Amino acid sequence: MDRTQLLIGVAVALFSLGLVGVIVRRNVLVMLMCMELMLNGVNLSLVTFAQQTATTVGAVLVFLIFVVATVEIALAIPIVLLLVRDKRTLDLGAYNDLKG
Amino acid sequence: MLTLIVLLPLLGFVLNGVLATRLGGNLVGKPFVTVVGCGLPILSFVLVVKALLDLRAAGFAPIVEIAYRWALIGNSSFEIAFYFDRLTAVMALIVTGVGSVIHIYSVGYMKDDDSFGRFFAYLNLFLFFMLLLVLGRSLLVLFVGWEGVGLSSYLLIGFWFHDLANARAGKKAFITNRIGDAGFLLGMFVLFQAFGTLDMDRLNAAFGGATLPAVSASLVGILLFIGATGKSAQIPLHVWLPDAMAGPTPVSALIHAATMVTAGVYLVARMSGIYLHAPEASMVIAVIGVATAFFAATVAVVQTDIKKVLAYSTISQLGFMFLALGVGAYGVAIFHVVTHAFFKACLFLGAGSVIHALGGEQDVRKMGGLARKIPITFVTFAIATAAIAGIPPLAGFFSKDEILWYAFASTRGGSPLLWGVAAATALMTAFYMFRLLWLTFLGKSRMSHEVEHHVHESPLSMTGVLVLLALLSAVGGFIAVPHFLEAQLPLPEVHEELHHFETPLLVVSVALALLGLAAAAFLFGGTADRVERLRRSFAGLHRWLSAKYYIDELYENVIGKPLVWVSDVVFLRLGDRRLLDGTLNGMAAFGRGSAGVLGRLQTGSLHLYAWFVLVGIVGALLWSWRHV
Numbered sequence: 253m254d255r256t257q258l259l260i261g262v263a264v265a266l267f268s269l270g271l272v273g274v275i276v277r278r279n280v281l282v283m284l285m286c287m288e289l290m291l292n293g294v295n296l297s298l299v300t301f302a303q304q305t306a307t308t309v310g311a312v313l314v315f316l317i318f319v320v321a322t323v324e325i326a327l328a329i330p331i332v333l334l335l336v337r338d339k340r341t342l343d344l345g346a347y348n349d350l351k352g
Numbered sequence: 353m354l355t356l357i358v359l360l361p362l363l364g365f366v367l368n369g370v371l372a373t374r375l376g377g378n379l380v381g382k383p384f385v386t387v388v389g390c391g392l393p394i395l396s397f398v399l400v401v402k403a404l405l406d407l408r409a410a411g412f413a414p415i416v417e418i419a420y421r422w423a424l425i426g427n428s429s430f431e432i433a434f435y436f437d438r439l440t441a442v443m444a445l446i447v448t449g450v451g452s453v454i455h456i457y458s459v460g461y462m463k464d465d466d467s468f469g470r471f472f473a474y475l476n477l478f479l480f481f482m483l484l485l486v487l488g489r490s491l492l493v494l495f496v497g498w499e500g501v502g503l504s505s506y507l508l509i510g511f512w513f514h515d516l517a518n519a520r521a522g523k524k525a526f527i528t529n530r531i532g533d534a535g536f537l538l539g540m541f542v543l544f545q546a547f548g549t550l551d552m553d554r555l556n557a558a559f560g561g562a563t564l565p566a567v568s569a570s571l572v573g574i575l576l577f578i579g580a581t582g583k584s585a586q587i588p589l590h591v592w593l594p595d596a597m598a599g600p601t602p603v604s605a606l607i608h609a610a611t612m613v614t615a616g617v618y619l620v621a622r623m624s625g626i627y628l629h630a631p632e633a634s635m636v637i638a639v640i641g642v643a644t645a646f647f648a649a650t651v652a653v654v655q656t657d658i659k660k661v662l663a664y665s666t667i668s669q670l671g672f673m674f675l676a677l678g679v680g681a682y683g684v685a686i687f688h689v690v691t692h693a694f695f696k697a698c699l700f701l702g703a704g705s706v707i708h709a710l711g712g713e714q715d716v717r718k719m720g721g722l723a724r725k726i727p728i729t730f731v732t733f734a735i736a737t738a739a740i741a742g743i744p745p746l747a748g749f750f751s752k753d754e755i756l757w758y759a760f761a762s763t764r765g766g767s768p769l770l771w772g773v774a775a776a777t778a779l780m781t782a783f784y785m786f787r788l789l790w791l792t793f794l795g796k797s798r799m800s801h802e803v804e805h806h807v808h809e810s811p812l813s814m815t816g817v818l819v820l821l822a823l824l825s826a827v828g829g830f831i832a833v834p835h836f837l838e839a840q841l842p843l844p845e846v847h848e849e850l851h852h853f854e855t856p857l858l859v860v861s862v863a864l865a866l867l868g869l870a871a872a873a874f875l876f877g878g879t880a881d882r883v884e885r886l887r888r889s890f891a892g893l894h895r896w897l898s899a900k901y902y903i904d905e906l907y908e909n910v911i912g913k914p915l916v917w918v919s920d921v922v923f924l925r926l927g928d929r930r931l932l933d934g935t936l937n938g939m940a941a942f943g944r945g946s947a948g949v950l951g952r953l954q955t956g957s958l959h960l961y962a963w964f965v966l967v968g969i970v971g972a973l974l975w976s977w978r979h980v
Contacts, residue, residue: 275962283958348956 259300266293278344280332284325291321353406354417354434357399357444358483364392364476372469382468389472390455393479397448404441412438412839414553416489428548435489435553438840442686442833443486443618446693450610451479453817457701458602460813461708471511471600478504482611486618491540491550494619498536498583501612502529508607509599518598525592532582532589539575542567556625569626573633576623577640580616584670587644591904593667597659601704604659609666609700610693617673617689621682624841628680635765638678642759642773645671647901649780653787654897657714658703661788665740666696668777675774676755680764680844683834684754691747694828695739698821702733705810705818706792710803716788721797725807728815730793732822737789739825741782742865750829752778753861760857761846771857775864782868790876 266289273286295314302310332342339346370376372385407415414437422430436444455475462471481500488494502525510522544550546567547558558565580586585593596608607613620627620637627634645668652664669692676685707714709726723730739746742753756778760771797804809815834843875883887894899905953964 271966275959275966278959344958347958 256300256304260297263293263297263300266290266296269293279342280335280344280347281342283344284328284332288321288325291317353399353403354415354436354487355419357396357403357448358434358480358487360392360396360399361476361479361483364388365473365480368469368476369473373467373473378469380469382463385469385472386459389476390452390459392476393448393452393455396479396483397445397452400441400444400448403436404445407436407438407441422492428544430492430550431490432493433489433551434487434493436487438837439618439622439686440486442690442837443614444483446690447479447482447486447611450693450697450821451475451482451606453820454602454606454610454697454701457605457704457814457817458600460811461602461704462600463811465600467511471508474504474507474511475603475606478508478607478612482615485615489551489553491543491552491555494552494622495536495540498579498615499533501607501615502526502533502583505529505596505607505612508603509596511599511603515598521592521595521598525596528589528592529582532579535575535578535582537579539572539579542572542575552622556623559625559629564629569630570632573623573627573630574636576619576626577616577633577637580619580674581640582616583619584613584616584674585644585667586616586640586670586674587647588903590644590648590667591907594660594663594900597657597663601659601700601707604663605697605700605704608663609696613666613670614673614689614693617670617677617685620674620677621686621841624682627677627682631765634678634680636678637674638759638765638770641671641674641676641678642770642777643671644668645675645777646773646780647671649777649784651897651900652784653780654894656717658706658716658719658788658792659700659714661716661784662696662699662703665699665781665785668781669696669740672752672755672774672777675759675770679758679762679766679770681755681758681762681834682841683837683843684751684758686837686841687833688751688755690831690833691739691751691825691828694747694821695736695825698732698736698818698825699740701814701818701821702729702736705729705814706733708810708814709807710799711806713799713803716791718798718800718803719792720795720799721793722807723793726809728809729818732815732818733793734789735822736825737785739828741785741868742778742861743782743869744862745829747825747828749862749865753858754834756861757854757857758844758846760853761850762844763847764844766844766847775861778861779864779868782865783871786869786872787876790872795876 270286270288270290270293273289274283277283277286295317298310298314298317302308302314335347336342367388368385371379403415407413414435416433416435418431418433420432422432424430455472458471458475462468465471478501481497481504483497485494485497485501488497506522506526508522509525510519513519513522540550543555546565547555549555559569582589593608593613597604599608627637648664648667648671652661652668655661655664669688673685673688673692676682676688705726706719706722706729709722709729710719713719735746739748742749744750756771756774759766759774760768799807810818875886896902953960
């Protein structure tokens, strides 16, 4: 098993971990962290493939994702804060105001 | 100046309509309304006389006055232009002259009415449109006036609109006229397409030219005549006129006897250039005219409402005019318009005076013996009755005798058959008019004691007008209208071999009038059981006539009811409710149903959404894997 395979395996593991976390955990903060985990899994795979093909496109895309992730978390945390202030809980089950 | 003639009554309408009605808060009183409402029509009359003098001074060359350019479409310019020639002069004199005296009469007749100002506003409006109709040079202007008189007729029939029957009568008149107008419009379209102009003098000239125009004169003639049947109450569109008697009596006299209903006659006479080249259309006119005259006269014989008798008599006399038009005697038809305006206005106003005296009673069975109580009304009514019956030397005799003569001998479609029917009608005319006279004024009184106590002669403004009109009915026949119009509307040639019949026919027509008088005197002058016996022996016929040949019922069943059925079942229930509403409601229901189903997905649980995303991603991946 060479290094590329290992790195891709780690990337897939990170992504799956994040996805499972988003799906099964009820704590909003943990879910956000899991989303970051998924992003990082993607980043890792991008960097790996960029190394393997010796191009810079993948690396550039990683920086873009960094920026997007930062902005996203900067918006998401205040939303969560407001929600917590309103509901006094981090439990996702309480946030069902948009039930159709 | 022609423009001024037309606009003066409009000014009266605006002044009275704004200041003397609830619209302007009843700012002015009855004296103002009287002065404006009667003064302006009289002024119009004076101007018409002046225009006639100008016309004569100019050697009877038509006066044309362009008031306003209405529209310029392509190369055709539509102008509001006024045209004054011999025919216009006669019609305008009648309209403003008889119109003015009826305005004066109305002052007395309507003096206790709350809507005095509104009444005069409408009358002036009518006069404005009628003058537009008569003076217009183009068929388009004539049509505006044509529709306008229809409107004011509608407003005046339904003048006392608190009674629903009156409002309904107005509606009936309006809708019936609309049917005729459809034919009129089609005729105008055909003419405009063929000639590119609607100026009537040009159209007549185009038909009178050396080469015949590439349009069927008969088609145009029939289409225009359909319009005339509506306005002039000829079969089959005559049904509105008897109902139109729901309006105040001066209105019946002015609009539904003397002026508006003769608009159809005027139209045909004005377009005589076309009818000279349309023998088929002329024949249709003659036949419809004589049939209408006969039919209406038979109905008039049994009517018991004083105004209904006069209404059917009007239809009958209009039939006579159309008979004259149909045999090419256009000038004679206009002559009858003139004399008819005199004696029929007098009769209607006399009837109004009777109704006024009896406090609103119109049933002749509850009158009788009024001659001594209201002598002026009686004398004038009697003169007008004799005039319409055709007793010489009163006005009706001259015009009716000429119509009968041309119906007999004209080379443009005269025939003994037409003469026979018309002569029978003339006999009936004399009979029913003298019957009316007898039932109303002579014999024993059949009034209730209370009504009889209140009988009084009408005020001077009414009786004065009656005397004036009776005078005109007496001597109006000596105005040689056909001769005056001959330069413009030449009389038809008569068959040479029939010339020697002229004097015998004259004697016959006088004899017929006297026979009618004698029959009425015999039946109604004697004891009541003579009439009763006659009625019993012809019970079926009497019922048939009293019901006016069931024509209203026929129209109701053949046209009215199917129309209601189609509107209700096809258009309302099927089209509107099921198709249109159904489609909309169906779409709304589909939206609501699908929203209910899809709404269940929106649980508000983020986990579920995350699962959906997961499933979506996996699905998309699988799909792209399979397809790439």
